[in-house]
Amino acid sequence: MDMKRDYYEDIRLLDSGPQVFWLIALIAALALFPFLAGSYHIYTVNLMAIHVIVALGLNLLVGYTGQISLGHAGFFAIGAYATLALMQNLGLPFLIALPLGGFISAGFGFLLGLPALRLEGPYLAIATLGFGLTITQILGRLDFLGGHMGLQSPALNIFGWTVDSDAGRYAVIMPICLFLAWGLRNLTKTRVGRAFVAIRDSDIAAECIGVNLTYYKTLAFAVSAFYTGIGGGLMAFVLGFISPHTFNIMVSIMFLAMVVVGGLGSVLGSVMGAVLITWLQLELARIGELPYLGPLLTELSKQVFTVSGLPNVQYVVFGLIMVLIIIFEPLGLYGFWIRTKIYWRTWPF
Amino acid sequence: MAILDIDNLSMVFGGLTALDKVSLSLEKGSITAVIGPNGAGKTTLFNCITGLYKPSSGSVTFKGKRINGMKPYKIAALGLGRTFQNIELFNKMSTMDNLLLGRHLHMHTGIFSGSTFFRRGSRAAAEEIAHRQKVEEIIDFLDLQHARDRFVGGLPYGTQKVVELGRALATEPEVLLLDEPVAGMNMEEKQDLMIWLSDIKEELGITLLVIEHDMRLVMEISDEVMVLNYGEPIAQGKPEDVQNHPEVLKAYLGEDSVAGAA
Numbered sequence: 001m002d003m004k005r006d007y008y009e010d011i012r013l014l015d016s017g018p019q020v021f022w023l024i025a026l027i028a029a030l031a032l033f034p035f036l037a038g039s040y041h042i043y044t045v046n047l048m049a050i051h052v053i054v055a056l057g058l059n060l061l062v063g064y065t066g067q068i069s070l071g072h073a074g075f076f077a078i079g080a081y082a083t084l085a086l087m088q089n090l091g092l093p094f095l096i097a098l099p100l101g102g103f104i105s106a107g108f109g110f111l112l113g114l115p116a117l118r119l120e121g122p123y124l125a126i127a128t129l130g131f132g133l134t135i136t137q138i139l140g141r142l143d144f145l146g147g148h149m150g151l152q153s154p155a156l157n158i159f160g161w162t163v164d165s166d167a168g169r170y171a172v173i174m175p176i177c178l179f180l181a182w183g184l185r186n187l188t189k190t191r192v193g194r195a196f197v198a199i200r201d202s203d204i205a206a207e208c209i210g211v212n213l214t215y216y217k218t219l220a221f222a223v224s225a226f227y228t229g230i231g232g233g234l235m236a237f238v239l240g241f242i243s244p245h246t247f248n249i250m251v252s253i254m255f256l257a258m259v260v261v262g263g264l265g266s267v268l269g270s271v272m273g274a275v276l277i278t279w280l281q282l283e284l285a286r287i288g289e290l291p292y293l294g295p296l297l298t299e300l301s302k303q304v305f306t307v308s309g310l311p312n313v314q315y316v317v318f319g320l321i322m323v324l325i326i327i328f329e330p331l332g333l334y335g336f337w338i339r340t341k342i343y344w345r346t347w348p349f
Numbered sequence: 350m351a352i353l354d355i356d357n358l359s360m361v362f363g364g365l366t367a368l369d370k371v372s373l374s375l376e377k378g379s380i381t382a383v384i385g386p387n388g389a390g391k392t393t394l395f396n397c398i399t400g401l402y403k404p405s406s407g408s409v410t411f412k413g414k415r416i417n418g419m420k421p422y423k424i425a426a427l428g429l430g431r432t433f434q435n436i437e438l439f440n441k442m443s444t445m446d447n448l449l450l451g452r453h454l455h456m457h458t459g460i461f462s463g464s465t466f467f468r469r470g471s472r473a474a475a476e477e478i479a480h481r482q483k484v485e486e487i488i489d490f491l492d493l494q495h496a497r498d499r500f501v502g503g504l505p506y507g508t509q510k511v512v513e514l515g516r517a518l519a520t521e522p523e524v525l526l527l528d529e530p531v532a533g534m535n536m537e538e539k540q541d542l543m544i545w546l547s548d549i550k551e552e553l554g555i556t557l558l559v560i561e562h563d564m565r566l567v568m569e570i571s572d573e574v575m576v577l578n579y580g581e582p583i584a585q586g587k588p589e590d591v592q593n594h595p596e597v598l599k600a601y602l603g604e605d606s607v608a609g610a611a
Contacts (some may be wrong), residue, residue, distance in 0.1 A: 002451055005556075006476040007477065007481040007482065008469050008474060008478055009476075009482065010445070010477070011466075011477050012469075013467075160576075175361035183464035183465060184464065186463060186464045186465065186466055186473075187460065187463050187464040189477075190458050190464075190466070190473050191453060191456045191458040191459075191463055191476075192458065192459065192460050192463045192464075193463065193478075194442070194446060194449060194450050195450070197439060197441070197442060197539060198439050198450050200439070200441075201439035201440050201441055201442065202437040202438065202439060202440075204401065204433070204437055205433065205438065205439070205441075205516075206420050206450070207400075207401070207420075207421040207425070208399055208401070208421050208422075208430075208431050208437075208449055209425055209430070209453060209454070209516060209517070209519075209520050210422045210425035210426050210453050210454035210520060211422055211424045211450075211453055211497075212420075214550070219460065223460065262486075265441070267485055317496060
């Protein structure tokens with residue numbers, strides 16, 4: 001059934017006829033989507049696509065290379081601020097400012113990678129957490145970046161076309177997201193990606209077969225920060241306004257949750273985790289509007305969970321869903337996907 | 350001239366002398382065994398040669414180049430491979446991917462070409478295909494076909510040891526250090542491994558340095574044996590000479606039994 005005859009089959013994107021079909025179907029659906037959906041739904045998908053980009057970058061670091069980061073909101077902020085500053089202060093066009101913002105973020109990733117050479121596990125978690133917190137503090141004090149007041153995103157111009165609708169932003173974000181996902185998937189199938197995984201599974205053995213740990217660990221941080229920075233640059237335009245508070249510690253934790261819930265060390269898992277968590281965040285914020293259940297939960301949260309009097313039941317439900325997914329499928333959503341695939345392979349027997 | 354020359358190598362951890370003035374030279378194409386009781390410093394010796402430890406004094410010269418103090422990946426690039434006592438495989442990868450990692454040094458795909466290939470003829474793809482063929486030769490040589498696409502973490506212990514040997518061979522080393530290659534293997538696997546080791550020496554011309562507790566294997570395959578005890582070399586020479594050396598009997602069996610035997 002799936003006997004391989006050719007080495008190229010190991011690394012090529014599409015393994016079989018059905019996969020070609022599904023990819024074409026997916027691209028067609030994504031292309032038609034902005035014509036069929038309302039503005040709010042397009043906005044939702046834009047957020048999802050940005051989070052997919054970030055989750056891919058973070059998964060490269062955490063899932064593939066085995067280096068934890070609790071500071072990715074810092075790179076997200078650097079990407080967003082750098083893109084806006086390059087456009088406003090230097091007058092660069094968006095299509096140049098965005099990748100430059102990504103590279104600036106990658107530079108910071110490289111710098112954070114240096115102490116990571118000597119730190120592991122919980123120590124690295126604290127170091128990266130400190131990085132994320134420091135970046136927002138520094139940004140709050142830089143007056144030319146708006147300080148605590150934040151920055152207004154300039155008009156988004158691409159070759160004279162002013163992008164001012166959600167559908168327009170979708171047309172910018174989605175191709176970038178697909179391109180970056182494709183790039184990461186390729187990377188994990190070839191030499192550099194394998195070296196990352198080697199570091200995760202046994203850094204001693206990796207060194208002894210010729211993998212330069214210094215180079216590949218810092219490279220993993222840089223690539224991860226590049227993806228996150230690109231995500232940040234795009235986010236500035238979806239939100240229309242950024243301030244240091246946009247990139248708080250919860251953002252870092254959400255990114256990590258996307259990767260863990262989606263599936264560590266999996267491109268598809270990153271996509272699924274980012275989509276699910278973005279959707280949950282948006283939907284659960286409106287949980288109080290549900291018929292019958294909504295008022296009940298709101299009342300419950302007011303009486304039991306809240307300290308300040310604000311309804312916070314959405315966080316409780318969110319946490320519950322995360323815990324359940326991890327308990328029932330430690331491999332995350334990717335694990336569900338693999339099991340479903342195996343189940344249907346032998347269908348209907 | 351010796352391909353690997355270890356001269357007066359010492360390694361001190363705090364107050365503990367793990368290696369005390371060890372000297373050893375490996376002739377090209379020979380098999381040398383290092384034996385000794387547990388804690389004698391055998392693995393420490395390997396770690397000093399491969400750059401995981403920086404020796405306290407002495408020197409290691411490989412192909413005429415002093416390598417102590419160099420980073421492990423640079424030493425590996427010069428053509429020195431090794432395996433580990435407690436198997437250090439990349440557990441969540443397939444056997445194929447593990448062996449491909451052995452080809453890391455011989456491949457050149459970087460971050461940009463590796464992430465943007467899109468067809469068979471692209472440089473990264475062409476390189477992947479070429480090196481898969483090379484790895485396939487090693488899979489054939491070590492009879493690993495059944496394990497080819499399986500996760501190495503799920504393979505039996507003996508097979509994992511063979512995969513690790515394969516990964517070291519994939520780096521195309523000139524000198525290969527094997528840390529207890531047959532530990533935990535059954536008779537049949539040991540027999541296979543002995544044949545492979547002599548093939549590696551005869552056909553591939555690789556110089557071997559082997560740590561091993563299995564005396565039958567040591568006596569059968571090695572050209573030269575060195576015995577370590579508490580970090581000190583206590584005997585060195587042909588296997589049959591070392592076997593009856595009084596110091597060696599003392600280290601292994603204790604003072605009294607030697608007196609009793611004599």
